[in-house]
Amino acid sequence: MTRPAPARSSxxxxxxxxxxxxxxxxxxxxxxxxxxxxxYSSDLWHEDMLWGATLRSPHPHARIVRLxxxxxxxxxxxxxVLTHEDVPGENRYGLKYQDTPALAEDRVRYQGEPVAIxxxxxxxxxxxxxxxxxxxYEVLEPVTDPERAAHDETLPKLHPGGNLVxxxxxxxxxxxxxxDVVVSGVYEIGMQDQAFLGPESGLAVPDDDGxxxxxxxxxxLHVDQKQTARALGLPxxxxxxxxxxxxxxxxxxxxLSMQIHSCLLALRTGRPVKMVYNRExxxxxxxxxxxAKMYYEHGATREGDLVYVRARMYFxxxxxxxxxxxxxxxxxTLSVGPYNVPNxxxxxxxxxxxxxxxxxxRGLGAVQPTYAYESQMDKxxxxxxxxxxxxxxxxxxxxxxxNVTGQLIxxxxxxxxxxxxxxxxxxxxxxxxxxxxxxxxxGASNVTHGEGVVRGVGYGVTIKxxxxxxxxxxxxxxxxxxxxxxxxxxxxxxTAAAEVxxxxxxxxxxxxxxxxxxxxxxxxxxxTSVGDAGSSSASRQTYVTGGAVRNACxxxxxxxxxxxxxxxxxxxxxxxxxxxxIVAADGEVVVSLADLLGEEILEETREYxxxxxxxxxxxxxxxxxxxxxxxxxxxxxxxxDVELGLVKVVQLDCAQDVGKAMNPDAVIGQIQGGSAQGLGxxxxxxxxxxxxxxxxxxxxxxxxxxxxxxxxxxxxxxERPDPHAPYGVRGxxxxxxxxxxxxxxxxIRAATGLExxxxxxRPEHITGT
Numbered sequence: 001m002t003r004p005a006p007a008r009s010s011x012x013x014x015x016x017x018x019x020x021x022x023x024x025x026x027x028x029x030x031x032x033x034x035x036x037x038x039x040y041s042s043d044l045w046h047e048d049m050l051w052g053a054t055l056r057s058p059h060p061h062a063r064i065v066r067l068x069x070x071x072x073x074x075x076x077x078x079x080x081v082l083t084h085e086d087v088p089g090e091n092r093y094g095l096k097y098q099d100t101p102a103l104a105e106d107r108v109r110y111q112g113e114p115v116a117i118x119x120x121x122x123x124x125x126x127x128x129x130x131x132x133x134x135x136x137y138e139v140l141e142p143v144t145d146p147e148r149a150a151h152d153e154t155l156p157k158l159h160p161g162g163n164l165v166x167x168x169x170x171x172x173x174x175x176x177x178x179x180d181v182v183v184s185g186v187y188e189i190g191m192q193d194q195a196f197l198g199p200e201s202g203l204a205v206p207d208d209d210g211x212x213x214x215x216x217x218x219x220x221l222h223v224d225q226k227q228t229a230r231a232l233g234l235p236x237x238x239x240x241x242x243x244x245x246x247x248x249x250x251x252x253x254x255x256l257s258m259q260i261h262s263c264l265l266a267l268r269t270g271r272p273v274k275m276v277y278n279r280e281x282x283x284x285x286x287x288x289x290x291x292a293k294m295y296y297e298h299g300a301t302r303e304g305d306l307v308y309v310r311a312r313m314y315f316x317x318x319x320x321x322x323x324x325x326x327x328x329x330x331x332x333t334l335s336v337g338p339y340n341v342p343n344x345x346x347x348x349x350x351x352x353x354x355x356x357x358x359x360x361x362r363g364l365g366a367v368q369p370t371y372a373y374e375s376q377m378d379k380x381x382x383x384x385x386x387x388x389x390x391x392x393x394x395x396x397x398x399x400x401x402x403n404v405t406g407q408l409i410x411x412x413x414x415x416x417x418x419x420x421x422x423x424x425x426x427x428x429x430x431x432x433x434x435x436x437x438x439x440x441x442x443g444a445s446n447v448t449h450g451e452g453v454v455r456g457v458g459y460g461v462t463i464k465x466x467x468x469x470x471x472x473x474x475x476x477x478x479x480x481x482x483x484x485x486x487x488x489x490x491x492x493x494x495t496a497a498a499e500v501x502x503x504x505x506x507x508x509x510x511x512x513x514x515x516x517x518x519x520x521x522x523x524x525x526x527x528t529s530v531g532d533a534g535s536s537s538a539s540r541q542t543y544v545t546g547g548a549v550r551n552a553c554x555x556x557x558x559x560x561x562x563x564x565x566x567x568x569x570x571x572x573x574x575x576x577x578x579x580x581x582i583v584a585a586d587g588e589v590v591v592s593l594a595d596l597l598g599e600e601i602l603e604e605t606r607e608y609x610x611x612x613x614x615x616x617x618x619x620x621x622x623x624x625x626x627x628x629x630x631x632x633x634x635x636x637x638x639x640x641d642v643e644l645g646l647v648k649v650v651q652l653d654c655a656q657d658v659g660k661a662m663n664p665d666a667v668i669g670q671i672q673g674g675s676a677q678g679l680g681x682x683x684x685x686x687x688x689x690x691x692x693x694x695x696x697x698x699x700x701x702x703x704x705x706x707x708x709x710x711x712x713x714x715x716x717x718x719e720r721p722d723p724h725a726p727y728g729v730r731g732x733x734x735x736x737x738x739x740x741x742x743x744x745x746x747x748i749r750a751a752t753g754l755e756x757x758x759x760x761x762r763p764e765h766i767t768g769t
Contacts, residue, residue, distance in 0.1 A: 017578075020514035021727060024665035027506045028523075029499075041217035041244035042201040042276050049203065049272035050079055050119040052258070052265050053126035055133050056284055057108035057115055060354040060692025061143070061156075064106055066136040069116060075129045077121040080268045087264065089233030093256055095223065095359070097321040099159060102231050102260045108137070109158055109319035110356055111693050112284025119265040119273050142354035142692035146316035147293060149351040158319070158352045165321050165350040166328040170335070170621030172404050173343035179299025179307035183379045187296065187372040188758040190686035191316075192289040194361055195704045198247015200257040200285050201276040204266035211238030212263045217246040219253040220535035221496045225528050231260045232267065236528075239263065243526040249500035250677070251360030252286040254535055255322055283697035287322050287359030288687055290315040290350075292331075292368040298376045304384050306395045308343035309336045309404075313369065315350040315358075322359030324350040329470055329616070330365025333625050336404045337373045338415045338463035339395040344404050346621070354692040360537055362677060363464060363738040370462045371759060374742035378458070378749065388746070389423045389459055389635075392416075397463075406622040409629070412720035418633040418655040419461060421716045427457070428637055428651045428712075441639055441646035443708065452643035455650070456751025460743030461633040465626035466731035467540040467610055474540065474627070475609040477531025478508075478548035479524075482516060482556050482593075483601040489580050489593035491516050491553075494524035497533035497545040502733060503666040504541050508549050510663060515553035517577030518593065531607065539630060539731025542662060547608030547726035555604035564596060611724055628722055632656035632735035634675065634743035637711075640751040645763025647683050649709070649744060655716040659730030664717070671715050671736045678740030680705045682748075686760050 019025040032038035069081040084091050084103040091105065092098040104115045116133050120126035143155050149163040157163060202216030211234060218224050221241045229239040246253070258275040265273040277285050295312040313331055317324035328350040335346045361367075381388040396415035402408055431439070431453070437446050441453060468474035479494040493508045509521040526533075533545050561572035564582055574585030582590040616623045637651040654671055661667045684703040688695040696702045721728025741759060748766070749756050756765055 017514045017517070019510060019519060021510050021662050023510070024663050025506060025510065027503055029505065039245050040198050040247050041215065042199060044203040044215055044244055044274060046203060046205060046272040049274050050121060050265070050269060051123040051126045052117060052119050052262055052273045052275040053130055054114050054261060055116040055130045057104065057111060057113045059108060059137055059139050060111045061140040062108050062137040063140065064104060064108065064115070064135060065138050066134065067115070068134040071134065072118060072129045072132040075132060077125040078129045079119050080265055081116060081118040081133065082264055082268060083116050086268070087231055089231045091231065093227040093231060093260065094321055095255060095323055096325045100320040110354055112356070113319065114261065117261045117265060119269050144353055144355055144692050146314045146351045146353055149353050150314055150349040158354065163352045165317050165324040165352060168328050168332045168348045168616070168621060170332050170344065170346040170404055172406065175343065175345035177299065177308040177343035180302045181380070181383050182297060182299045183376060183383050184297040185376060185379060186757060187294045187375055189292050189368050189371055190760055191291045191356070191358065191689060192361060192681050192685050193283065193687050193702060194250035194252035194286070195702070196248030196250060196252055199277045199279065199282045202258055202262055203272055203274045204262035205272045206266045206270055209238065211240065212266055213240045213242065214259060214263055215242050215244045216259060217244055217253060219249050219498050219500060219537055221498065221526060221528050222532040223535070224256060224259050227256055228259045228263055232263055241528045243498055246498065246500045249536065250362045251364060251537055254360040254537055255287050257285045279699060280697045283687070283694060287357050289361040290317060290324070290327050290358040290368065292316070294368065294372040296372050296376050298380050300380055300384065304386050304391050304394050306339055306341050309341050310345045311335050313348045315348065315368065316353050316355055317350050318353055318355045318357035320357045322357055323364060324358070327365040329625070330465060331369050332621065333405050334366045334463055334465065335369045335373070337370065338397050338413070338461055338631055340397050340401055341404060346404065355689050356687065356694060362674065363734045364538065366462060366464045366738050367741065370738045371742050371745065374460050374746065378746045389419055392459065392461055393419050405616060405625055407624045407626065411628065411722040411724060412657065413629070413631060414657050414718055414720050415461065415631050417718065418631060418657065419459065421655040422459065422633055422635040422653055425635065425653050425714050431455070431639065441641040441648040442644065447644055447646065448641050453639050453641050454751045455637065455639050456747040456749065458636050458743050458746025458750050459633065460739040460741065460746060462631070462735055462739040464539070464630045464735045464738055466628040466630050467538050467543055469613050469626045471613055471615040473609060474534060474544060475607050476533040476544040476548040477605065477607050478545065478552040479530050479603065479605040480512065480549065480552035480556050481601060481603040482560070482597070484594050484597050487594055488520055489518045489597060490520045490522065491518050492522045492524055493549055494530050495533045495545055495548065496526050496528060496530050497541050498526060498536040500536045502536065502670065503663060504536065504545065506666070507542060507546060507662055511546055511549045512553055515550060516557060518580050531605065539733045542729050543725055543731060544608055544610060546729060548606055550726050551606035551608050552604050555606055556602050559602045559604065560593070560596070563600065564590065567596065608726070628725060628730060630731045630735040632739045634739045636743040636747040638744060638747040638751055640748055640766065642752055642766060645766035647748060647761070649679060649711045652679065652711050652740060652743070653714040654736055655718065656735055657718040657720050657730060658732050659722045659725060660719055660728040661717055662727065662729060667717055667732055668715060670732045672713060674733060674736030675713060675740040676705050676710055678737045679709065679744055681759055682741045682744035683760050
């Protein structure tokens, strides 16, 4: 007997449908979230459930000499204690490479690596029982320098194949080209955390068929299912996943956390097992943004035309591969930015180390090079005596350009227009003599009344690939049902696409309303009983799942027309669906959907695959690696207290091309939220790692922007449709995170005159103390 589920809460769009594409209907989850009534995965509950807990390594690199769980198992209220020996399937998982143990075997490779798990009657019993697990370690010297890891053969090999995850070389034109004006720099970016507010959590419920149902917060249900089933030694159909409320993701939920562990404990005990990480454990329980060190050289003519870019980039992937191969691919293919560059030599290394594992985070692989090349563009503008915005406009790519991999840009690329729009926006008024202290660096701390405060303006522009790349078949699946409920036609959309806060549920409703002409649309909970939708990452879901929902809706519409032909005996040519009715080409109402359907249920399942992409040439790195690019630009205005090193971002304006604003309010929200995350990386957000150990695993010491840190924003949304994408859409979520960071950093440099080659920029970098 199955246990009950736990409680849970046309290209041409001339006509506007109420609640359809191009409008901003109320989100079905919005009111619940504002009132604090929304059910997140951490709220899941089952009457007879146990609580799971994880023992983690305190060392970044060590051999496990002895592991004894007997004392923990003997504790009252403890029902199971498991180690790697209890994993019935493969004790390995991973998004790209299967290199990550579900539970450590003879070696730990990062601080926080799971060593053992247990289940107990109460979370406190579980936590206390962890102290009774005996682990003896032989501590080893950690590998912590990614540049050395890439080249130094004397370092310990952390994996059988060595310490290199991926090397990528790109050569365009003459790699040895020379130029009149040359600038160079070495740039570093710290390890940023996704800082989602909802911790990793889920509930595994064993089933009488020997399988398990897992309710969780994730970004990609089917890849979790595949990896978890492999570790459990079960066929995928016996590991059923259902999405619960997700409290943010930003890439940090693409890799597994508690999925395998909770299922192992549930199957061992025969009882539901809930796992919820606390905030400190969350810092160790998910991947982070790759830190990077980048060597750049730009050459230009005296008139300001780019001649070449040469770069070497090192990405620290940490203990396991995760998305490091993708980061290297994105980082190198996006390495010169949205600019026309005839000659380039780019090299990128992604490496293993004993630092925390790094993987997907908003702006995957583009954040790092954008910070470097935009810093270089400002440096080059100074050397040329040019306005930084004008230099960018002069070199901006456009439709018909080719990028660094030789790919033709065969869709709108209004980069110059974005920058010009920012340049034309009014600047904030100059600070008066009697400025409110809350508007100064330091705010209500009252550390200055304006003395030592200088102002600067900076620009940041980016290009970001949308969707999966380098030959991967990127697709999504949607099932749409149309039937009469309570006398009204109702459409139900079912996909496995994860709603992680971006508004995807609302978007699916909007597409169905537009395509089927029915106001009532429900969205089935996302689960693995429908085909794969891919990950809610790479700014891809509106593109591919939107395309799948459109295709399924149009298939249902065709079935409606066929039904009308059979029952009404008239040609369906030119018919359309609107207002719950079938309408003839001349506007005549043919029949209501409710009357036509009666007891009939129409259901269709369709996939959407975007255009093919191709692997990069192994020697030159040339090739059509990406299906689409997103473009955004920011202008930041900052006040800097040069005596204390404090920064106040006064204004942060953005211009972005979104192709088609499917939900205008949601688009603005994405741009504002992404800009906040980029601002955070510029001036405050960093996981501080010393000798492989995390020093600040809490929101007390890891700082994120609050409403008081966010300045006013002017936002220009351009809609230049991509003719190759459903409805002309272009991914929205990532670009604003990327271009905001260098805009703020360049503004601080403009204010202070300092080099500031590293983000986040901390007070001591400005004061020199």
